[in-house]
Amino acid sequence: MEYWKDANEPIEAFVKLFEKGFKDPDLSGGLKKVNQLIWFDYTQDGPDCSFWVDCRGGELKTGPGKPDDEPNLTMSLSADDAHRSWSNKLNPVMAITRKKIRVKGSATGLLKLAPKLKKVAVLYVETLKELGRDDIIL
Amino acid sequence: MKANTGKIIDVDLSRGAITIDELPEEYYTKYIGGSGLAAKIFWERGNFEAEPLSPEAMLIFMNGPFAGLKLSGVSRHSTAGRSPLTGGWGDSSCGGYFAPELRYAGYDGLVITGKSEKPSLLLIEDDKVKILDAAEYWGKGATDVNEALKERFGKAYRTLVIGPAGENLVKYSVILNEGHHATGRAGFGAIMGSKNLKAIVLKASKKTMTLADPEKAEALRKDLNPRIKEALASEVLHENGTAANLIGGMYAGDVPIRNWTSNFWEEAAEDLTGSTLTETYLTRRSSCAFCGIACKRVVEVKDGPWAVPEGPGPEYETIVSFGTLIGSIDLAATCKAGRVCNNLGIDTISAGGTIAWAMEAFEKGDLTLEDTGGIELKWGDMDTVINKVVPLIAAREGKLGELLAEGSAAAAKKIGKGADYTVHAKGLEAPMHDPRGGGHGLALTYAVGARGACHVADPMLFAEMGARYYPEIGFEYELEPMTDENKAEAAVTIIAIGGLENSSCFCQFADAEVTIPDWIELFNTVPGYGWDAEEMLRAGRRVFYLKRLINFRFGRTADDDTLTKRMLEPARDGEPEGIEINFEGMKARFYELTKMDPVKAIPVKEVLEEYGMGDEAGVVW
Structure with missing residues (x-):
């Protein structure tokens, strides 16, 4: 991995990012509309390198690892590309076309979140700073 | 050569003559089929001096080499000739069900010249090709005539029909397959109208085609179909239609607003995007022949001023051209506008673009009440657009209808104002991507x-x-x-x-x-x-x-x-x-x-x- 020291580090950052996002009215409103259980699968970088976001039923939860329930949507990519993605430095369409991101399940809900990636990137920078990882800010 | 039949139907409506021509194989290997092959035919046989709406003008319908194959996305045909809207080369692609039927009937295309003395239709049943009287359909809506033709000939017959706009030579009139799959751009409906040709009706008795390497072609088809269907973009298109990413396009600045004077309208993003159509008016999905994506919408607006019975729904282009482009975020109105334009036989892109130009011209004072026949043109006034302006255009009625029936570039030229804020290239109004x-x-x-x-x-x-x-x-x-x-x-x-x-x-x-x-x-x-x-x-x-x-x-x-x-x-x-x-x-x-x-x-x-x-x-x- 180019940006991360071990498989735990990106998951800590991404879970923290979503916990921040849940507190933002705009982002949390958008996530609730997605209404899916999403598994972000980075296991190509280690068996524990993944986390989930549960937007179902008007509640928002997140945690490390694979969710207990079957996810509605799985997005598989590398932890480095995930870092680029949350930094809004990875064109998701391009990444999917080039098979850098593999999607299983319905991604139509996520389209609604695409316009909010800029805002997510701002929160992500804050998150990285709080974790002392200013060095990998893109 | 396989798949292609090498045969085209050559119709001279002035003489009532029908011949079956064979094309050289080299035409195909050099120009492929579809609009490329049509261009080659036009180059060799077309009259470059002929005005697009004159009897001498040539109207070409052409299949691609894959038409008839049970593969997602290949059941389209191309219509081509000199565009009445632009005066230059025009071609327009149409999905639906015509292309495979034409291939099964034994032809790669049709070349039509001349002008029938009276309203007519062309009936193709395998090797039997006839010109029939169509007086009873003249003046009637394209959707209505499609239904009447199905009732007369049978549901299995495929149709290409023009509406009143084509008959009245509106420069951006369309040709519709099955009453709603549009040959939308460049005004080919007007060429059919100029030839007194209301419809083409087609049925093949067999549903077979030849293949160069049947085994390998079948293996490839079996590989491609699931790949196409299961692709992320296909799933998104299936779920929420061609407007699925309108919301993303809005935030990118891709969606034109009020005649391209703005690139962002937050409220419109949510109100007009494909998932909103799915949640509000969608009743089911439909497709072109053999397509697993099924991006077409079937909608019903149950009540309100824009109530429409269950039927074809608007695509992205119609949602924007009769939405943000003219200052509206009324999704139900776009459903109604699409239905009205279909029946009248008008291209929603050029219609929306021309009306948006007229609205700005009216706002600036370049068009006056005298020019519009007393009609106020205001952003977002969908009642005026749908119930007055569009029907006037289709009928070329009044000063406003006559002016706007020519398209925005010609209209600006005619009034000597407003060319700076037309939105086109070579006279063709731009689609809804800025x-x-x-x-x-x-x-x-x-x-x-x-x-x-x-x-x-x-x-x-x-x-x-x-x-x-x-x-x-x-x-x-x-x-x-x-x-x-x-x-x-x-x-x-x-x-x-x-x-x-x-x-x-x-x-x-x-x-x-x-x-x-x-x-x-x-x-x-x-x-x-x-x-x-x-x-x-x-x-x-x-x-x-x-x-x-x-x-x-x-x-x-x-x-x-x-x-x-x-x-x-x-x-x-x-x-x-x-x-x-x-x-x-x-x-x-x-x-x-x-x-x-x-x-x-x-x-x-x-x-x-x-x-x-x-x-x-x-x-x-």
Whole structure:
């Protein structure tokens, strides 16, 4: 991995990012509309390198690892590309076309979140700073 | 040669003569099929002096080589000729069910000239082709006539029908298959109308076609169909239709608003996007023949002023052209507008674009109440648009109807005002993708496209999104939409791919999953063209070149490869606010790379000869 020291580090950052996002009215409103259980699968970088976001039923939860329930949507990519993605430095369409991101399940809900990636990137920078990882800010 | 039948129906409506012609095989291997083959036929047989709506004008319907194959995305055909809207080369792709039926009936296309003395229809039943009286259908709506024809001949008969707009020679009237699949652009409905040809009705008794290598073609078909259906983009299109990403486009600045004066309208993003249509009015999904994507919408608006019974729903282009472009975010109104335009036989893109221009002209005082016959044209006034303006245009009624029936460029010219805020290239109103936000490469391809501003002449729009990647031929550009970087370079390949798409009549949504090796395998196992990548791309680029030669013979030059002032001024808001498009830089570089003459805007003689177009070169050089 180019940006991360071990498989735990990106998951800590991404879970923290979503916990921040849940507190933002705009982002949390958008996530609730997605209404899916999403598994972000980075296991190509280690068996524990993944986390989930549960937007179902008007509640928002997140945690490390694979969710207990079957996810509605799985997005598989590398932890480095995930870092680029949350930094809004990875064109998701391009990444999917080039098979850098593999999607299983319905991604139509996520389209609604695409316009909010800029805002997510701002929160992500804050998150990285709080974790002392200013060095990998893109 | 397989798949293609090599036969076309040649109809002279003036003489009532019908002949079956055979085309040389070389036409196919050099110009593929579809709009490319149509261009070759026009080049060889067309009357370049004939006005588009004169009896001498030629109207061509042409299949691609894959028509009839049970493969997602290939059941399209191309209609071509001299556009009454632009005066230049025109072609328009139409999905639906006509193309496979024509192939099964034994033909690759139809060439129609002349003018029938009275309203007529063409009936094709295998080798029986007849011209029948159609007086009872004249003056009636396209959707209504489609139903009447199905009742008369049978549901299995496929139809191409024009509405009253085509009869009245509205310059952007359409031809509809099955009452709603549109040959939308460039005004071919008016050519049918000018020939007194109301409809073409078609049925094949057998549903078979030949294949060059049946075993390999079948294996490829079985591989491609699930890949196309299960692709992420296909699933999104299936779920929420062609407007699925309107919300993303709005935030990117791709969606035009109020005649391209704005690039952002937050409320519209949510109100008009595809998922909102799904949640509000969608009753079911439908498709073109053999397509697993099924991006078509079937909608019902149960009540309110825009109530419509269950039937075809609006696509992205209609939602925007009868939505934000004219200042409305009323999704139900777009459902109604689409239905009204279909029955009258009008292209929603050019209609919306022309009405948006008229609204701005009225706001500026360039159009007065006297010009409009007392009708106030106000942004978002959908009642006036749907119940007054569109019917007036279709009937060419009153000063306003007569003016707007000509399209925005001609209307501005006629009143001597407002050309600066028209939005078109070569006279064709731009589709609902604004290059200032959608991608600067789109500005280039809008301008150099043969028929005018067109987002489906080639896949530049998708390439700038990041959705085109052909590593086998070195097309690995990571294009940033709002710059000119590598756009001319990318366009050199993009126009070749566009030539393949529009000549093989392959839907751009479906062929996104088709790799270069797949394309080669398709051409070699279905019609058996025997190509490698280089020869295939040369054919695609040859099609682009031939259309340019045709335009040159119509008097078009490099000055016509441009966009209007409104399209090139920096956006006033949204994501692209203030960013200039380096249009002239991209254009000059593209001409340089394709070795096109900077004045004539056609390839130099040596290039034409290199592409096996020596005879054509002899005409223009």
